[in-house]
Amino acid sequence: MQLTPIVDARGLHKHFGALHVLKGVDLRVAERELVFVIGPSGSGKSTLLRCLNRLEEPSSGSVVVDGIDMLDPRTDINHARQRIGMVFQSFNLYPHMTALGNVTLALRKVAGQSRARAEALGHAALERVGLADRAGHTPGQLSGGQQQRVAIARAIALEPRVMLFDEPTSALDPELVGSVLEVMRSLRESGMTMIVVSHEMGFARNAADRVLFMDEGVIVEQGPPAAIFESPAHERTRAFIGQIQRH
Amino acid sequence: MSSWDRFTDTFFNGKVMLRYLPDILSGVVVTIELALLIVVTGIAAGLALALLRSLAIRPLNWLIVFVVDLFRSLPPLVIIVLIYFGLPSVDLSPSGFVSTWLSLALVLMAFSEEIFWAGITSVARGQWEAARSTGLSFGQTLMNVVLPQAFRLTIPPLTNRTIAITKGTALGTVVAVTEILGQASSAMSNSYNPSPLMMGAAAYVVLFLPVVVAGRWIETRFAWKR
Numbered sequence: 001m002q003l004t005p006i007v008d009a010r011g012l013h014k015h016f017g018a019l020h021v022l023k024g025v026d027l028r029v030a031e032r033e034l035v036f037v038i039g040p041s042g043s044g045k046s047t048l049l050r051c052l053n054r055l056e057e058p059s060s061g062s063v064v065v066d067g068i069d070m071l072d073p074r075t076d077i078n079h080a081r082q083r084i085g086m087v088f089q090s091f092n093l094y095p096h097m098t099a100l101g102n103v104t105l106a107l108r109k110v111a112g113q114s115r116a117r118a119e120a121l122g123h124a125a126l127e128r129v130g131l132a133d134r135a136g137h138t139p140g141q142l143s144g145g146q147q148q149r150v151a152i153a154r155a156i157a158l159e160p161r162v163m164l165f166d167e168p169t170s171a172l173d174p175e176l177v178g179s180v181l182e183v184m185r186s187l188r189e190s191g192m193t194m195i196v197v198s199h200e201m202g203f204a205r206n207a208a209d210r211v212l213f214m215d216e217g218v219i220v221e222q223g224p225p226a227a228i229f230e231s232p233a234h235e236r237t238r239a240f241i242g243q244i245q246r247h
Numbered sequence: 248m249s250s251w252d253r254f255t256d257t258f259f260n261g262k263v264m265l266r267y268l269p270d271i272l273s274g275v276v277v278t279i280e281l282a283l284l285i286v287v288t289g290i291a292a293g294l295a296l297a298l299l300r301s302l303a304i305r306p307l308n309w310l311i312v313f314v315v316d317l318f319r320s321l322p323p324l325v326i327i328v329l330i331y332f333g334l335p336s337v338d339l340s341p342s343g344f345v346s347t348w349l350s351l352a353l354v355l356m357a358f359s360e361e362i363f364w365a366g367i368t369s370v371a372r373g374q375w376e377a378a379r380s381t382g383l384s385f386g387q388t389l390m391n392v393v394l395p396q397a398f399r400l401t402i403p404p405l406t407n408r409t410i411a412i413t414k415g416t417a418l419g420t421v422v423a424v425t426e427i428l429g430q431a432s433s434a435m436s437n438s439y440n441p442s443p444l445m446m447g448a449a450a451y452v453v454l455f456l457p458v459v460v461a462g463r464w465i466e467t468r469f470a471w472k473r
């Protein structure tokens with residue numbers, strides 16, 4: 001890759017007490033790239049993602065996102081996080097606010113937009129995830145798939161440079177997964193750089209540029225989806241992919 | 248005299264009631280003043296302590312927990328007596344009114360801190376993470392995301408606690424505060440008749456029933472559609 005990577009994490013280690021969750025992970029992601037991270041639970045995939053926007057403090061290593069050193073104490077972390085959208089497994093929408101309220105909160109409080117401007121941007125973001133008609137609904141009145149799409153709208157409304165997805169469809173009923181993947185696909189087509197932790201192999205196969213397989217805190221192997229899924233080089237990768245595809 | 252007449256003559260004696268009505272009313276005014284001061288300062292201080300505690304500064308939290316546990320376990324009467332009779336030895340002479348206010352405000356502070364703290368910690372970690380991931384600061388997350396959800400849970404226990412503690416204004420009688428119960432019991436000894444006590448009881452109901460109703464109203468206001 002010739003270009004400067006938009007995400008450049010090097011030598012990441014993370015300890016939780018005696019637990020060594022990340023054991024020296026390097027991750028470079030180019031602009032407009034979609035990187036898929038797979039691996040058994042407890043392999044450190046989510047922790048890796050959460051180290052990139054410093055929801056988790058890495059024990060050592062470096063993280064540079066869009067030219068900003070995320071671990072430098074002088075970095076305004078709240079400002080830097082605007083450039084990194086994150087979508088969570090459990091949606092984490094604010095239950096006391098409408099869909100529009102969820103999307104506009106950071107626009108008003110962090111990006112400093114006026115209420116009118118924030119609402120215009122918020123409506124546009126909801127439109128992009130196909131929920132323009134649900135702006136006035138609270139999360140409790142929306143299905144899981146709709147909630148996750150509002151969560152995506154909340155992140156993209158801030159026009160991030162990178163989007164992190166932490167198992168975005170794992171908490172959804174099977175029939176609701178499609179609508180969320182559809183939104184992710186259109187996001188990808190718009191050129192968004194994305195790092196996705198997920199087990200949606202079908203999506204990985206036809207949308208990902210690169211698949212990483214993680215196990216026990218290290219990246220075991222990586223490559224184009226076809227290579228990883230059809231001819232994995234490592235025994236552990238083969239075993240994992242075999243397990244997943246049996247389901 | 249029938250037994251019913253005897254009963255009304257003892258507990259609802261019109262002449263006695265009329266005579267002591269002004270005293271009871273002045274007691275009502277004192278109780279209202281005292282209760283409002285206790286509620287406003289006690290709850291504000293309790294919220295402030297809960298917010299301080301959320302900053303997670305360990306030695307400060309130990310101090311907060313110690314103070315809160317202390318005032319939750321001491322009988323309010325003891326605190327009133329300590330302040331009223333104890334502070335003069337350090338050249339402070341609070342009136343009975345001020346002593347009662349301070350004591351009960353401290354007790355309400357302690358209980359409401361625990362209630363607010365429970366509300367804050369009951370908000371899922373994911374809410375913090377989602378808000379922080381969009382760039383909201385700790386304070387913005389607390390004010391816009393966590394507290395509105397926490398308040399919803401705190402209102403019922405806070406209403407109960409507030410009523411229980413403000414009824415403790417009656418303890419002010421021991422340090423000569425002329426609130427409702429103080430007025431009623433001195434009227435009772437002067438008239439050899441417990442009717443003023445019934446008036447006092449009625450005054451408490453009239454005072455505190457609206458608080459309960461207001462609590463319910465706030466509860467519905469903080470509810471959200473699900």
